[in-house]
Amino acid sequence: MPRITVTVDxxxxxEDVEPRLLLVHLLRERLGKTGTPVGCDTSNCGACTVMLDGxxxxxxxxxxxxxxxxDVVTIEGLGxxxxxxxxxxxxxxxxxxxxxxCTPGMVMAAxxxxxxxxxxxxxxxxxxxxxxxxxxxxxCNIVRAVRRGAQEMGQxxxxx
Amino acid sequence: MTEVGRARRxxxxxxxxxxxxxxxxxxxxxxxLHVMFLRSPMAHARITRVDVSAALGLPGVVxxxxxxxxxxxxxxxPCAWPVTDNVVIPEHPPMATxxxxxxxxxVACVVATDRYRAADAxxxxxxxxxxxxxxxxxxxxxxPDSPKVHEAGNQAYSMQMTVGDIDAxxxxxxxxxxxxxxxxxxxxxxxxxxxxxxxxxxxxxxLWSSTQIPHILRVMLAVxxxxxxHKIRVVAPxxxxxxxxxxxxxxxxxxxxxxxxxxxxxxxxxxSRSEGNxxxxxxxxxxxxxxxxxxxxxxxxxxxxxLLADMGAYLMLITPGIPLLGAQMFNAIYKMDAYxxxxxxVFTTKMPTDAYRGAGRPEATYGIERMMDxxxxxxxxxPLEVRRRNxxxxxxxxxxxxSGLTYDSGNYEAATxxxxxxFGYDKLRAEQADRRDRGDPVQLGIGVSTFTEMCGxxxxxxxxxxxxxxxxWEHGSVRMLPTGKVEVITGSSPHGQGHVxxxxxxVADSLGVPFEDVTVLHGDTAISHKGMxxxxxxxxxxxxxxxxxxxxxxxxxxxxxxxxxxxxxxxxLDFADGVFKVRGTESQKSxxxxxxxxxxxxxxxxxxxxxxxxxxxxxxxxxxxxxxxHLCAMExxxxxxxxxxxxxxxxxxxxKVVNPLIVEGQIHGGIAQGIAQALxxxxxxxxxxxxxxxxxxxxxxxSAADLPEFVTDRTETPATSNPLxxxxxxEAGTIASTPAVVNAIVDALRPHGVHDVQMPCTPERIxxxxx
Numbered sequence: 003m004p005r006i007t008v009t010v011d012x013x014x015x016x017e018d019v020e021p022r023l024l025l026v027h028l029l030r031e032r033l034g035k036t037g038t039p040v041g042c043d044t045s046n047c048g049a050c051t052v053m054l055d056g057x058x059x060x061x062x063x064x065x066x067x068x069x070x071x072x073d074v075v076t077i078e079g080l081g082x083x084x085x086x087x088x089x090x091x092x093x094x095x096x097x098x099x100x101x102x103x104c105t106p107g108m109v110m111a112a113x114x115x116x117x118x119x120x121x122x123x124x125x126x127x128x129x130x131x132x133x134x135x136x137x138x139x140x141x142c143n144i145v146r147a148v149r150r151g152a153q154e155m156g157q158x159x160x161x162x
Numbered sequence: 163m164t165e166v167g168r169a170r171r172x173x174x175x176x177x178x179x180x181x182x183x184x185x186x187x188x189x190x191x192x193x194x195l196h197v198m199f200l201r202s203p204m205a206h207a208r209i210t211r212v213d214v215s216a217a218l219g220l221p222g223v224v225x226x227x228x229x230x231x232x233x234x235x236x237x238x239x240p241c242a243w244p245v246t247d248n249v250v251i252p253e254h255p256p257m258a259t260x261x262x263x264x265x266x267x268x269v270a271c272v273v274a275t276d277r278y279r280a281a282d283a284x285x286x287x288x289x290x291x292x293x294x295x296x297x298x299x300x301x302x303x304x305x306p307d308s309p310k311v312h313e314a315g316n317q318a319y320s321m322q323m324t325v326g327d328i329d330a331x332x333x334x335x336x337x338x339x340x341x342x343x344x345x346x347x348x349x350x351x352x353x354x355x356x357x358x359x360x361x362x363x364x365x366x367x368x369l370w371s372s373t374q375i376p377h378i379l380r381v382m383l384a385v386x387x388x389x390x391x392h393k394i395r396v397v398a399p400x401x402x403x404x405x406x407x408x409x410x411x412x413x414x415x416x417x418x419x420x421x422x423x424x425x426x427x428x429x430x431x432x433x434s435r436s437e438g439n440x441x442x443x444x445x446x447x448x449x450x451x452x453x454x455x456x457x458x459x460x461x462x463x464x465x466x467x468x469l470l471a472d473m474g475a476y477l478m479l480i481t482p483g484i485p486l487l488g489a490q491m492f493n494a495i496y497k498m499d500a501y502x503x504x505x506x507x508v509f510t511t512k513m514p515t516d517a518y519r520g521a522g523r524p525e526a527t528y529g530i531e532r533m534m535d536x537x538x539x540x541x542x543x544x545p546l547e548v549r550r551r552n553x554x555x556x557x558x559x560x561x562x563x564x565s566g567l568t569y570d571s572g573n574y575e576a577a578t579x580x581x582x583x584x585f586g587y588d589k590l591r592a593e594q595a596d597r598r599d600r601g602d603p604v605q606l607g608i609g610v611s612t613f614t615e616m617c618g619x620x621x622x623x624x625x626x627x628x629x630x631x632x633x634x635w636e637h638g639s640v641r642m643l644p645t646g647k648v649e650v651i652t653g654s655s656p657h658g659q660g661h662v663x664x665x666x667x668x669v670a671d672s673l674g675v676p677f678e679d680v681t682v683l684h685g686d687t688a689i690s691h692k693g694m695x696x697x698x699x700x701x702x703x704x705x706x707x708x709x710x711x712x713x714x715x716x717x718x719x720x721x722x723x724x725x726x727x728x729x730x731x732x733x734x735l736d737f738a739d740g741v742f743k744v745r746g747t748e749s750q751k752s753x754x755x756x757x758x759x760x761x762x763x764x765x766x767x768x769x770x771x772x773x774x775x776x777x778x779x780x781x782x783x784x785x786x787x788x789x790x791x792h793l794c795a796m797e798x799x800x801x802x803x804x805x806x807x808x809x810x811x812x813x814x815x816x817x818k819v820v821n822p823l824i825v826e827g828q829i830h831g832g833i834a835q836g837i838a839q840a841l842x843x844x845x846x847x848x849x850x851x852x853x854x855x856x857x858x859x860x861x862x863x864x865s866a867a868d869l870p871e872f873v874t875d876r877t878e879t880p881a882t883s884n885p886l887x888x889x890x891x892x893e894a895g896t897i898a899s900t901p902a903v904v905n906a907i908v909d910a911l912r913p914h915g916v917h918d919v920q921m922p923c924t925p926e927r928i929x930x931x932x933x
Contacts, residue, residue: 030187031276036185039187039188039402041353043436043857044435047858078182081180090179093175097171097824099175100660101352101354101401101402101403102658103402103403104353105179109179124871128866128867133865134865137351138353138831139830140831140895141865143830145871
């Protein structure tokens with residue numbers, strides 16, 4: 003059984019894994035990182051989105067062995083010192099979640115979107131989040147939240 | 163500032179936003195095993211052999227079972243709504259024993275140490291089938307020589323009601339519109355797939371499930387399995403959306419409980435999305451034949467509705483009642499002299515249908531709102547003008563409709579006027595005329611939907627009259643903790659709606675305590691011992707009011723204690739902002755001081771217990787009737803068939819509002835789901851009865867890129883059936899938006915001779931309608 007080394011939310015793990023084990027199952031079943039849910043198994047819904055070496059990836063469609071040597075950040079690893087990441091805070095302020103099942107993936111995808119487009123238009127946000135489905139909100143408040151998150155993050159960068 | 167009416171950010175969010183969630187799939191129990199089901203690949207077949215023996219020797223496999231292994235104890239999945247005297251409720255074994263009637267029906271299962279090994283072992287199970295003919299088309303199913311889904315035939319029930327002289331209404335009517343609309347089959351698609359975890363200590367059982375109905379489920383599991391009710395605890399932990407799809411008693415819940423019982427171990431089952439598309443109950447699926455007779459000036463004389471409703475293979479919890487929830491809604495906000503409604507429930511070899519957001523009311527609203535546009539077109543009137551000539555005027559409330567409901571309040575004129583202003587109706591009509599004149603390949607259509615609906619299910623008396631197998635009350639309790647903090651328990655079981663926040667606002671106002679001092683518990687029958695759960699937009703109008711009533715009782719108890727401690731008559735006390743004050747003096751006791759005094763119990767008056775805690779049930783005398791006007795502008799490319807929403811305005815009247823932020827969110831999400839029916843979604847079966855839309859790659863749920871910004875606003879006509887004046891909001895958007903969108907598409911294409919496009923209105927269908 004292959005042995006992999008993977009860092010998840012700042013903690014290094016060494017795990018023996020079956021080659022077929024999905025990254026999301028490594029996170030959820032082996033490491034207890036249940037903050038990242040599974041929504042569709044076919045990488046359509048994006049609920050399982052995590053950061054893999056700084057880029058968003060749908061962890062239901064990545065094998066754990068492919069993450070060998072990688073740095074993974076999940077929704078549980080955002081924020082610091084008990085406070086929320088600006089994007090999480092923006093989702094709260096704009097009521098951009100209802101049941102919350104798509105939220106971890108949506109927040110990760112939104113942060114990834116801002117990496118390329120720090121100040122996105124409404125259309126750019128809608129296009130950018132196309133790979134993440136939400137059944138509750140109708141997306142209006144998610145779009146507002148991403149705009150607010152972008153402004154807050156831009157502000158933070160300028161302050162630094 | 164009062165809490166009710168305030169846009170409080172949700173208490174629920176921090177946990178959900180940081181991954182500290184309790185989805186059923188996140189839960190673990192010591193020694194827990196994993197269950198997977200083998201499902202029928204045939205739409206209809208006799209099972210001649212199931213052999214699980216090869217699975218048993220495989221690594222990690224603990225047990226494997228066929229339907230026969232459960233035959234003696236699995237009972238029949240319940241239908242709680244025997245709608246008519248002639249209804250046929252077939253046996254519905256949780257695991258098929260001798261015959262399968264839809265693709266996806268469970269025929270065997272494996273219990274293994276983890277889900278990968280369980281999946282491997284499923285491959286080793288052998289099942290022999292003797293194929294039987296699939297029954298897929300409702301009209302064909304009702305012909306005498308159709309193959310039968312069940313021995314008793316393919317008609318599940320039929321019912322008919324007529325009010326007024328329907329023949330007179332149609333005789334010599336200047337205008338008769340006759341249309342047939344198809345409500346396609348939908349897959350509810352809550353983002354969280356179902357999951358069940360069952361455990362036992364050998365005597366009693368705990369079942370965690372991604373369900374909307376922990377309380378109803380507990381009762382039903384006892385009835386189905388024979389395990390005594392007091393030995394079953396049901397927990398709905400975090401539930402990731404439902405939209406009616408988790409208002410069900412499922413095969414997997416029953417079977418996981420029975421497997422846990424048999425093995426004496428905790429077992430978990432988690433649905434894959436493909437399993438979910440196959441086996442979570444579907445929604446809609448009706449053929450509606452509608453005839454409308456009107457005067458030459460557009461006033462409606464009578465309406466005839468004849469429905470064929472696809473039940474699928476079995477009657478599940480409230481399957482047969484879903485189309486009948488529309489029976490009193492086709493007449494909508496309009497006055498007429500006569501009304502006839504008939505419905506035939508039909509069995510087919512497909513997944514059973516049941517509640518999906520709106521449940522019967524979207525179908526009815528679509529039918530009538532499409533017909534009103536057809537009537538307007540026939541008379542060359544503006545669609546809003548035809549509606550104005552027929553709707554109940556605001557001064558006519560309360561108004562008893564032709565179908566027998568009494569609408570307590572409403573103001574259709576006000577909502578419509580507001581929507582028109584926000585939409586820029588006249589300007590868009592002018593643009594439409596211009597594009598028509600120019601022969602612009604991209605035409606503009608304007609869709610109108612002036613909807614109402616009946617929700618807040620309750621009242622119990624009415625549900626009883628409709629043969630519904632349960633009441634419609636809700637339960638709430640309020641515990642005053644010694645430190646003055648408040649613990650609220652609600653029987654309404656949320657799955658994303660924000661009950662914790664909204665109930666905190668209601669309680670904060672009623673008891674005069676800080677919003678932050680209130681906590682709300684729910685979803686566990688060991689904590690919330692009574693409840694009727696969440697569906698039919700009932701939580702606030704029934705459950706929220708039950709909590710309010712419990713607060714009233716807390717204050718009654720507190721008043722007696724305060725009077726004793728302040729040495730006055732209870733009548734001399736005024737209560738405001740959480741403080742009882744002796745009228746005309748400075749003597750006072752706060753509710754927190756009284757909670758502590760009750761806890762100490764050192765000085766209680768005669769007949770007062772050592773607690774202020776109270777509980778209450780509420781059962782309203784009537785449904786609530788939200789209404790509104792939704793307007794949709796649609797750009798339709800006549801060369802490609804591509805339709806794009808240009809703008810969408812919704813003005814909803816849901817009475818008083820507890821939290822405008824949550825209300826707006828419900829409206830947004832509801833509109834999106836209704837638009838999805840109009841433009842994107844359809845469960846498709848092939849000619850052999852195989853579901854083709856088994857993944858989210860095949861079943862098109864809209865993404866952010868597929869939807870526009872919605873402009874929403876409200877008018878406020880308080881409901882009179884509850885003390886807060888609130889109406890339900892959970893389903894309104896979905897009910898309203900589907901006809902608004904399709905009306906807009908048809909309006910764009912009407913000069914091209916198009917008067918209908920079948921949903922979902924894909925570019926191909928629009929393009930073909932134009933050809």
